[in-house]
Amino acid sequence: MLLSISTTVTPATDLGYLLHKHPGRAQEIEVSVGTAHVFYPEAAADRCTAALLLEVDPIALVRGRKGPSSEGFALGQYVNDRPYAASSMMSMALSKVFRTAMTGRCDARPELAAAAIPLEVHVPALPCRGDADLARRVFEPLGWTVRADAVVLDPEIPVWGDSRYVDLRLAGRLRLAEALNHLYVLLPVLDDAKHYWVSPDEVDKLIRAGGAWLAAHPEKELITRRYLAHRGVLTRDALARLAEVDDTDPERLDNADDAPLVADDPDRPMPLAQQRRGAVVAAVRASGARRVGDFGCGEGALVADLLADATVTQVVAVDVSARSLDHAARRLRLDRMTEQQRARLDIFQSSVTYRDDRLAGLDAAVLMEVIEHVDLPRLGALEQAVFGHAAPGTVIVTTPNVEYNVRFESLPAGATRHRDHRFEWTRAEFRDWCDRVATEHRYTVRYLPVGTDDAEVGPPTQMAVFTKSLSAAQSTSATQSTSAAQSTSTERSA
Incomplete structure (x- = not known):
């Protein structure tokens, strides 16, 4: 089975650095199902292609008992498509041969590893249970241009029709690490089969x-x-x-x-994420805010809703994760925005635990499902950066209500809703924190439920809306005016 990856980045041979495989040398790596060969059919400054060829011996797999314990009739264990069609075996080979590349680490070319580069992927024979359109449905949302041509069963007997295999070609501008991880997950998904027993480790x-x-x-x-x-x-x-x-x-x-x-x-309840964004947008409108910040914007779902609101004239979207910002850019289609649309959006990398002058002067700021991702000892830094330094007129905070977790039957007792949550608060704990922050930074605060407000455990999401007190707002305005006057005086003296 064969898979190739090509790029036209300049110089294209830097692909060897990203893959940690030298273009001038063919390599063999033993894997559990056979031998993986890495070689470069072309390696020039304007175009470079790396190929992964996986040699599988189906007879050795059966005799070595490395395959699944049951594969139907006996002959099928020896006569099958394993040596030819990309499957979970190819996925497993990718993870071993290009393990470091999949993490996005490249000490020799760190800037290139972090950049989206032109990539082409070719898998000549890929099992696709469904139809060729399934390949487009799973790859296109990730930024790929997809061509999936059905492979006929027998060119000499066209009446037999198409096989379940496709000739897959992908093209796009992505980070190489992203591309490899897409392939690692989606190759066995399209095949809808794995050559080994799926244990709980597969979730990780x-x-x-x-x-x-x-x-x-x-x-x-x-x-x-x-x-x-x-x-x-x-x-x-x-x-x-x-x-x-x-x-x-x-x-x-x-x-x-x-x-x-x-x-x-129509009978399906509105997803809570959508309800939450709706509640936040409603709170923004009620505040009369025109310039709004989404602090911890993630992949830009709320940003899109804010941009769709004509009353919002400027959206400042920030996140600490460069990868999330890349996804947000694709979701928002920044490259297709008109100049007028783009002028309403300012999106950049920043952390809510550090003071950033670019975040000051906003009418409202939103921390939607953000605080629970911050280590408790760092919450004080967030408070100072957002409520103290940026000091918008309105701050909207949402966070999970841990009391509601018992209503999620699939969530084990004591587990958090997301593996990155540092904590999840009860309603009382959330109110205690909000009341203290409001007092220390001269805000008033009110609380609103998001989602069904359960009589016993409350709503799934709790929301607090902080409003800067009038005296504090006047003080802030006076301070800004004094600073501006001092700056003007300094300029005149100069």
């Missing part, structure tokens, strides 16, 4: 490889279900960890083994 592998992009993928449930070999318990666990459990309807998690729910089903 999926989260590591897909955590940065799979949560927002429109085919998230299908990809997760197939990757985990339709094992319901593992699928529910993965969905609960992959995206925040409260971002997904609990009933949908419980039905993860079934076909994906229809998006426009």
Whole structure:
């Protein structure tokens, strides 16, 4: 089975640095199912191609008992497509041969490893259970241009029609590490089979490889279900960890083994993530804010909603993660925005635990599902940076209500809704923190539920809206005016 990756970045031979495989030398790496060969069919300054050829001996697999314990009829264990069609075996070979490249680390070319570069991927024979359109559905949302041509069963007998294999070609501008992780997850998904027993460890592998992009993928449930070999318990666990459990309807998690729910089903409750964004936008409108900051914008879902609101004239979107900002740029289609649209958006990397003058002077700032990702000892720094230094007129904060976690049947007792949560607060704990912050920084605060307000455990999401007190706002305005006057005086003296 064969897979090739090409680039036209200048110089193209730097692909060897990114893959940690020298273009001038063919290499052999032993893997559990056979031998992986890495070589470069072309290596010039304007174009370079790296090929991964996996040699699989199906007879040795059976005799060595490295394959699944049961594969149907006996002859099928010896006569099959393993040596020719990319499958979970190719995925496994990718993770071993290009392990460092998949992490995005390249000491020799760190800037190149962090940059989106032109890439082309070719998999001549890929099992695709479904049709060629499935390949487009899973790859296109990730930024790829997809060509998936069905392979005929026999060119000499066209009446037999197409086989279940496609000739897959992908093209796009992505980080190489992202591309490798896409392939690692999606090759076995399209095949809808794995050559080994799927254990709970597979959930960790999926989260590591897909955590940065799979949560927002429109085919998230299908990809997760197939990757985990339709094992319901593992699928529910993965969905609960992959995206925040409260971002997904609990009933949908419980039905993860079934076909994906229809998006426009009128009987389906509105997802909590959508309710949360709606509540935040409503609070922004109520505040009369025109210049709004999304602090910890992630992949830009709220940014899109704010830009769709004509009353908002400027959106400042920041996140500490460069990867999240890359995804946000693709989601928002920055490259296709008109000059007028682009002028309303300022998006850049920043941390809410450090003072940043670019975040000052806003009418409102939003911390939507952000504070729980900050270590408790660092919350003080966040308070000073947001409420003290940036000091917008309105601050809107949402966070999970840990009391509601018992309503998520797929969430183990004592577990947090997301593996990156440093804490999750009860309603009383959240109010204590908000009351203290409001007092220390001269805000008033009110509390609103988001989602169904359960009589026993409260809402799934709790929201606080901080408003700068009039005296504090006047003081801030006077300070800014004094600073401006001093600056003007200094300029005149100069």
